[in-house]
Amino acid sequence: MPAALAPVATAVPTHVRGSHRAELVLRHAGPLVARIGYELQGPADAPVLFVAGGISANRHLAGSALWPEPGWAQGLVGAQRTLDPGRWRLLSMDYLGADGQLDLPIDTADQAQAIAQLLPQLGIAQLAGFVGYSYGALVGLQLAAQHPSLLQRLVVVSGAHRPHPYASAWRALQRRAVALGQLQYGDAHGLALARQFAMLSYRTPEEFDERFDAAPVLINGRVRVPAEDYLDAAGARFVGRMPATAFVRLSESIDLHRVDPAQVQLPTTVIAVEGDRLVPLADMVNLVEGLGSRATLRVLRSAYGHDAFLKETDRIDALLASALHPPGETR
Amino acid sequence: MPAALAPVATAVPTHVRGSHRAELVLRHAGPLVARIGYELQGPADAPVLFVAGGISANRHLAGSALWPEPGWAQGLVGAQRTLDPGRWRLLSMDYLGADGQLDLPIDTADQAQAIAQLLPQLGIAQLAGFVGYSYGALVGLQLAAQHPSLLQRLVVVSGAHRPHPYASAWRALQRRAVALGQLQYGDAHGLALARQFAMLSYRTPEEFDERFDAAPVLINGRVRVPAEDYLDAAGARFVGRMPATAFVRLSESIDLHRVDPAQVQLPTTVIAVEGDRLVPLADMVNLVEGLGSRATLRVLRSAYGHDAFLKETDRIDALLASALHPPGETR
Structure with missing residues (x-):
């Protein structure tokens, strides 16, 4: 050249x-x-x-x-x-x-x-x-x-x-949360809940103990624990960037x-x-x-x-x- | 006397x-x-x-x-x-x-x-x-x-x-599964899913590895992992014996x-x-x-x-x- x-x-x-x-x-x-x-x-x-x-x-x-x-x-x-x-x-x-x-x-x-x-x-x-x-x-x-x-x-x-069988079970339940939500609301609610459960598998009790060791509060007569703000934010962010079908099929892919x-x-x-x-x-x-x-x-x-x-x-x-x-x- | x-x-x-x-x-x-x-x-x-x-x-x-x-x-x-x-x-x-x-x-x-x-x-x-x-x-x-x-x-x-903060977060998400299901179906579906997630917290990876270490199957194009039969049975049994409100309020009680x-x-x-x-x-x-x-x-x-x-x-x-x-x- x-x-x-x-x-x-x-x-x-x-x-x-x-x-x-x-x-x-x-x-x-x-x-x-x-x-x-x-x-x-x-x-x-x-x-x-x-x-x-x-x-x-x-x-x-x-x-x-x-x-x-x-x-x-x-x-x-x-x-x-x-x-x-x-x-x-x-x-x-x-x-x-x-x-x-x-x-x-x-x-x-x-x-x-x-x-x-x-x-x-x-x-x-x-x-x-x-x-x-x-x-x-x-x-x-x-x-x-x-x-x-x-x-x-x-x-x-x-x-x-x-995939570890316990982790597979955990993911299978996350996919069920998506399915449960889809029958009511469309994708957002079930996908957010699935992601929130997934966050528990991505992180550890040690971290939660460090960050969220406070008494829960009562809101409208319901208990809300300290980690829920964090989990809400994690769910909402995820819904904005990953389609439910993508989540379900890639989650399955780990189990396959x-x-x-x-x-x-x-x-x-x-x-x-x-x-x-x-x-x-x-x-x-x-x-x-x-x-x-x-x-x-x-x-x-x-x-x-x-x-x-x-x-x-x-x-x-x-x-x-x-x-x-x-x-x-x-x- | x-x-x-x-x-x-x-x-x-x-x-x-x-x-x-x-x-x-x-x-x-x-x-x-x-x-x-x-x-x-x-x-x-x-x-x-x-x-x-x-x-x-x-x-x-x-x-x-x-x-x-x-x-x-x-x-x-x-x-x-x-x-x-x-x-x-x-x-x-x-x-x-x-x-x-x-x-x-x-x-x-x-x-x-x-x-x-x-x-x-x-x-x-x-x-x-x-x-x-x-x-x-x-x-x-x-x-x-x-x-x-x-x-x-x-x-x-x-x-x-x-209650450990990580366990509290886990329970809070189970209560959300109940709430998500209630808006669609009545109590059964969300309560079953909540119980299934709870089962993962009651048991251990060691047990799941022992019992459920097999390849998943595809049913109607969806992945089903070996633990799902067990989890289905656990959910169904629970729905038959505990009202959703009892589950939610006693679950909250642990976090309080x-x-x-x-x-x-x-x-x-x-x-x-x-x-x-x-x-x-x-x-x-x-x-x-x-x-x-x-x-x-x-x-x-x-x-x-x-x-x-x-x-x-x-x-x-x-x-x-x-x-x-x-x-x-x-x-």
């Missing part, structure tokens, strides 16, 4: 949004043509890291000059972080089903299939790594098991090879998830949170045992439980740094 | 049901005239033990010749048990509000007040002991704090001096509960279950610390969590035996 064209290349924006067509065969629901929304942030020639979050995450990791609004991974992505879009090219996507238009059973393997179709369309032959938190960890395990040539390294945070750890043959870092009520430490340890010598286990104790990856961003970042060997760093 | 009358005295049935009028002043709702249903089982001259259970318990502890149907404490009461109705006179009652007719905030102190009015009407000057499980433990602590002359000894199982342990001046045995998700061991330890030298702590590890008192009846019985010094036993 002529040297005269070089300035054009450097003028290419380092934060790109788009979507690509995917022809999928869903594991439980058959053929589907879908569009997969993605974002890319970072130099075009940098090694690519895929970053995937919880079921309510989306392709927007963090603000840039082009799209300044904060993203779901705002505290984890930035110039001072291991996930530095100056060093890596960070790729992320909207999960299949996240728009609420897909009222079908969705499997984590379907998400991995969508990624496998997205990468070549973006000219990415192989990911330097995949960093998945919560649901993103499940998707990463599926990608590594089903499409091992597409990534060099995997980091899973707070997500295992199976199953990966045989022996099928994951990549170097894998497993970051577990002691105190996570959705993904017990014992399941993360079992995952690591199944992965064998390919795996490294790092354990964090946090009063934020399952949500530690969103709240303990300094500590998570430090663990990522040792897992990912950022480009350009000597170690 | 002439000796000739003795046979009449022994013919008095040892299992008695009845109700007495109580003129109460509810802590949060003012004056109320109520009828308090009770049962007495055991010899009229035996020392009296009050036995109190969870919010859905009632006065019927265990079957006898007169009322053979099994009671909620069936595994804890009997000739081979510490709670032997041949040695003790066992007293129990229907909780205030349990009939669903009282749509008012009810406090555990109101239950204690009802007991304080019931005892003299039954000719009982003082209880030899009070054994309370779960909600019954809260009522026992209130009775000991407010009416210390009425009992000699207290045994509390899986209930503390305060507060006792200063320093006010409890009786010998007290505290039986805590490690793994209880509603009443964390730390709160039981704090209770014991507040009680000081009057208290003995016994800790049970059980995969049944909060429900251990209903499921680990042999182990609970052994702990009761050492706490209660059954009459007629040499130690």
